[in-house]
Structure formats: structure tokens, C-alpha cells
Amino acid sequence: MAGGGLVEALIEAFQCLPGVGPKTARRMTYHLLERDRDGARRLARALTQAAERVGHCRRCRNLTESEVCALCADPQRDARLLCVVESPADVAAIAGGTAYRGHFFVLMGRLSPLDGIGPEDIGLDVLERRLEEAGLEEVVLATNPTVEGEVTAHVIAEMSRARGLRVTRIARGVPVGGELEYADASTLEEALEARREY
């Protein structure tokens, strides 16, 4: 660290963010210190509070400072549906961008035997208890369409079927607004296989 002062320490600290290298970190630092001290104070407060107090929801494992997160506590949401996703970002995408009104369960990862990530690491023991709760009818598998996401979906499907629950998987295919010639062969193949009456 050149000079080793507070400015350099801040530049260094910003680089823990994804996509932020030395240059961007420097720009962020100068911006906050020269033009937006209040913003800097707000950022520091929010960071400290979040880092100290945010944990995982007891029911769905999503990030929250409460014992049960706002989505789980919302009585308006459909208790018959449980959508299983890999990350909090997926919850935000589905809850914010679609008409889905059911509940969520966040794995915080996916099964990846070759990386040593097993069922306990993604909270399948917590999910098992969640699947036992009264009123649940359908588990919607929304893990990513990668090899690991598929394997994770399969294991959760088996767990859910063993409890007599309906299991569905989100559809795969050509993205809306996309062009066919740019879709890769396996996506097109799946899109054709899963074609529907029109």
C-alpha cells in the first residue's frame, strides 16, 4: 500500500467488491471524499449495520435482519407454493419481476460434489423441515440450468415427491426478445422439445 494512509486503505477496501479493480476503487474513493461526504457516511453506516445484523431467515434462508423475512411473514403470499432458488438475487428477480405470489427457499448455492459442496452446505436439512409444513402443495424448482443446478433440482424433487408434493421445474428455451440464430444448439433443442400447442 503506497503511503499506507486512510485514502489508500479505502481504495484497497473497495476492491473486495466484484468487478472493482484498483482504478474503479480509486474513482469511488475520490468521489466520496471530494464530492459526497454525506453519502460516504451513509454508506459506512449501512455497511456496518448490515454486516453486524443481517443473518438468514429461519424459514427460507434468505438474507434478513429479522428471524423471519418479510416475504415469509407476508400473509398475502400463497402458502401452497414454494419456489426453490440458488441465491437471494434469484428471489429478487422472481419476486420483483414476475406474477409469482408464492413463497421462496434460498439454497445459497447448489450441490457441487466436485467442489465438495454437499446437501448440508445448501441447507437441505432446513428445506426438509420446510417441506413438512402444513398447507404446502407444490415445489417449483428454479435452480439454474447448469449441471449442478440440475443435480440440485433432482435431489430436491426426490425429497418433495417422497412427501407427496407436486414438483414442477421452470421451463427452458429461447429468451424473450432474443433471436434464434444466436441461441446455442442445446437451448434450441430443449425449446423444440418443450414446444407447446399454439
Add this chain to the structure above:
Amino acid sequence: MRVEREPACVLHTRPWRETSLLLEVLTPGHGRVGLIQRAARGGRRAPAARPFRLLRMDWRGRGDLPTVTQAELLEPFPGLTGLAAVCGLYVNELTLRLLPRGLPVPELFPVYCRSLTELGHGAPPDVVLRRYELHLLRALGYAPVLERDARGRAVSARGRYRYDRERGLVPVPAGGGGPLISGDTALALANGRLGNAAQRREARDLLRHLLDPLLGERPLHSRALLHRLQAARRNESS
């Protein structure tokens, strides 16, 4: 070093830095190879180099991690979802753990491809996995002798043996350690024609007896996952 148009199957990928991927691939001519593929992540399209697909790859560079210069899909292994995918991961994990980098495997590579194809087409996974395990052991130089017993006599289909790691098939009751195996199973495994449940069980025990000392203490995570799925299925049906 510069390699061109080498058939390759991705065993595993790991994110590297912001947009790159670390690949472990299996090739016929160069065996297991570690590669780095730049600008492979973060775009809208899935990377071409991902597990369960047969690719044609070019790479160049010195040292442990040459750089991929081209990766073109030759064919995906279709239908590798659900249990077949878990079995596919077991094949990959076993290969990654046991095959050292750089040992050419011209005979194992087609068996690898055939195994994934058959798993995808719904072949009985245990038969496919036993054949792959046997060929992997062969590539590593640990293949069991299955057609002759420890004294060099032809194995009899009606005989009973124990498999001793040092000596091979020892007729029972001459004794010794190792799993029990019928002559029938030994010959079926050698010919790639495992039949009934008893044969499959004996073959599984024999191959595990041979693989476990090579694997050492660290467990195979995909094997644990397979066991978990099988146990769940048994609970359900009972």
C-alpha cells in the same frame, strides 16, 4: 505448446477472476488437462465448455494452465439430467481424482464418451459405472486379472474366489482377504456383460476394493450423493 482440434470433454469448471473459467478436460491424446478460458463467463450466453459435452478444442501456452483458443461443440451427451447427471458427475469426479494430468488415454476416452451417452439414454447406471471404473483402472495400470486365477488357471464360471489385491483371484476356500466374487461375475465383468443383481453387487464390491486405496481418505462426494438418493428411493418403496 500448441494443440489443435483435440477432442475434449469437460470434467469440471471453476470460475476464475471476473470472467474466466478454469477447466479440467479429458482428451484422448493428452489425457487430463487443466486449461484456462478467458472471457467465458458473465455474458448472456452459456459457455460452450461445460460438462457433459464433446468439444473440439485448441489451446496453447506453457506451464500448468494453457489458454483455450477455441472450443467448438461437436455434440452434447443428451438426456443427462436427474440421476443420470449424478452418475455423470461420479464419472467426472472419479476421473479427476485418479487420473494424473498429462497421461494419454486413447482407450479410456471413447469409453468415457460411451458411458455418458448410455447414461443419457437410460442404460442401467451401475453397469455403465462398473465398466468405466474397470477401464479407468486399466488406464492407470491397476486392472484386475479376471480371466485367470492367482495360479494362472482359467477362471471357472462356477468357481468362487476372493480377490486379493496382490495375487488376484484366489479360489475359495483357499482363503485370504478381499471380497468374494463368483467366477461367473469375474468373467461377465471382463466381457462387459454384467447381468443380474448379484453379479452387479459383486462387481461393485470388487471395484470398490480396488479403487478405495487409490482414492485414499478423502470421500467421493458424488458417491455419497448417489447413496443418499438410493436410500431415499428404498425408503419410499418400502
